[in-house]
Amino acid sequence: MKLLPPEQRLLAARFSYGLTPALAKQVRRAGGARSWFDRQLATPVGDPAADECAGWWPHLSWDPVKLWRDSSSHEFANDYQRYTLARRVRADRQVREVMTEFWEQLLNVPTVGGESAYVHRRDYGETLRSLAFSSFGEILRAAVLHPAMLVFLDNARSTARQPNENLGRELLELHTVGLGAYTEAEVKDSARILTGWAVDTIEGNSKPSWSASYRTDYHATGAVSVLGFTHPNRSADGRAMTELYLAHLARHPLTARRLARRLAVKFVRDDPSEALVARLAQVYLEHDTAIVPVLQALVDSAEFLGSAGRKVRDPAEDLVATYRVTRARIARPTQQKSAANAMLYQSRQMGLMPLGWPRPDGAPITNDAWCNPARMLASYRIHHVVGGGHYPDVDVTYRRELAWLPPLPATFAQVVDHIAHQLLHRDASPALVRACCQVMSSTPDERVTRDHKLLRYGMPRVLLTVLDSPDHFLR
Structure with a gap:
């Protein structure tokens, strides 16, 4: 088997869920890892091997009303998490899956724990997947105003009389400029700006439609000021103001640095240099929040090229990588014990189910969170049963010895x-x-x-x- 040179192996491994012989062949066919990376960034949305998995679990095709009426958050979460794992194992467009996870962690709407956000959760994930290589301005707007986020962080029930601060606060603390960059007065104005963006939920409604709308009677008017953004906010229709506000936050220098640092921590090392963070932030602002130029600058940096051995797989990444590199072929599940279903139980045993982090901040992306004896022992158990072809043993094909x-x-x-x-x-x-x-x-x-x-x-x-x-x- 022909091995990729170390610098090409690093790029392909860091931006995939496991470097398989098939992926290495894909890299060589593209003319090297850097050309492969550019092609992955430019690839259209379709990925038949991964997209097929959605049809394996009926819940995923149901509309929000049917999900609410005929399912539960637990049942849906299980199926969506299985779908996510299966996509990561089977996907041909690995960079897009990796970046989709990056955005879903930064802009976290958990598949579990939210009372009713789950009815919009698959559409939320597919929206972020479709925008994975766009601009952060587009991604931020789509995420913050998506009904899944509006429900999860209580903006769906935020009114002029009682503005709910959850989304307004997390928008600043977690999604953009970061903790400590704003005042409590600015949190209140952030919440007031977002009033009006509503979802028809179960609040006083026995048969909710779960549709998103803008309600002018919910919007709190009056001048607002947040981190250099000011607006008289006189109109009951605050949609245009919201667009300007989100665009302002996406282009704020603190957002640029925070996003640059998070990308560097995820893909380079836990303690990236200030020079690298500053360079990535500069590229981000120069390209009007476009993500592709930032990723290209990151992988071209000397710090990335020297980062081999600096990043540890989290448990969910380890599970997917184990299936990929052992070339275990999972098929459409026919029973509860099928491999595509059992993977979820295995991820639970390892300590991290995909998209299951219950808090808005997303799962940790630093090594120290996942370097402990309990995690190691859990990984050893999974390596044993999957690597040995022992379990799962239904709807899966392992390589012969x-x-x-x-x-x-x-x-x-x-x-x-x-x-x-x-x-x-x-x-x-x-x-x-x-x-x-x-x-x-x-x-x-x-x-x-x-x-x-x-x-x-x-x-x-x-x-x-x-x-x-x-x-x-x-x-």
């Missing part, structure tokens, strides 16, 4: 190296060879043939050892 091997006979060290190429996309380190020798009571130069103990009972042990190595835990 012979498929992992080089042409035989070969030395044990050559076998380990061949497996490392496929699972880690790198040569086996001396430490990894020693570890595999230890679990098999073998020596590096031991001759492996078709009647070797590796094929009789040992292949799951070696696969598990490779998956448990530090290189698999790193993005």
Whole structure:
């Protein structure tokens, strides 16, 4: 198997959910990782292998009224999270899936915990996916005014007489300029600006339509001032003012720096240099909040090129990467134990279900949150059952043991190296060879043939050892 050069491996691995031989081939066919990255950024929305998954769970095609009448938030959340995991495993457009998750974490509307936001949650996710490579100005507007966000952060019930501050505050603290950049008076004005954006919910309504609307009778008029944005706010129709306000926040220098830092923390290292953050913020402002130029500047930076080994996969990323690199093929689920369903239970066991973080701030993206003994042990268990082809065992196809091997006979060290190429996309380190020798009571130069103990009972042990190595835990 032909390996990508280290700098190309870094880019493809950092912006995917697992560097498979098929993805490496895609990178080589594009002329290298940087060309592959640009093509991914320019790719139209369609991704048949991933889009097909939506039809696997009936709940996902229901409209909000039917969801509210015939389902529950728990049932929907389970199906949507399964769909999300399946997309990440199967997607051909890996960069778009990675960036969709980035936006869904920054602008978090959890699939669980919200009383009724779930009825609009799939549309919210698909909206962010469609805008993943647009501008932050567009993304922010679409997210903040989406009915899922309006319901989750209580703007749906915010009125002129009783403005609810939740969305107005989180818009400043989490979505744009950051904590400490604003006053309490500005939070109140932020909330007043957003009054009027409503959703027909269960508040005093036994048969809600769940439709979004703008209600002039809910809008609080009167002059407002937030972080340099001022407006007389005389009209009962505050929609145009809201558009100006969100555009102002998206283009604010503090938003530029905060978004630049978050991108650098997610894709470079937990402690990016101030020089890198400043450069990315400058590109962001120079390109009127467009995201593609910022991502291109990030991957072209010396700091990114030197960041190998700096980022740890969170548990959900580890789960998806394990399915991808072992090339376990999941199919349409036919029962509760099917692999596409069981993946969700596995992610729960590992400590992080996709889009399940209950607070508005989204799941942590720094290494320290996911580097602890409990997480490691949970990952080891999943590596064992998936890597060994033990569980799930319904509607899934695992690779046959012979498929992992080089042409035989070969030395044990050559076998380990061949497996490392496929699972880690790198040569086996001396430490990894020693570890595999230890679990098999073998020596590096031991001759492996078709009647070797590796094929009789040992292949799951070696696969598990490779998956448990530090290189698999790193993005």
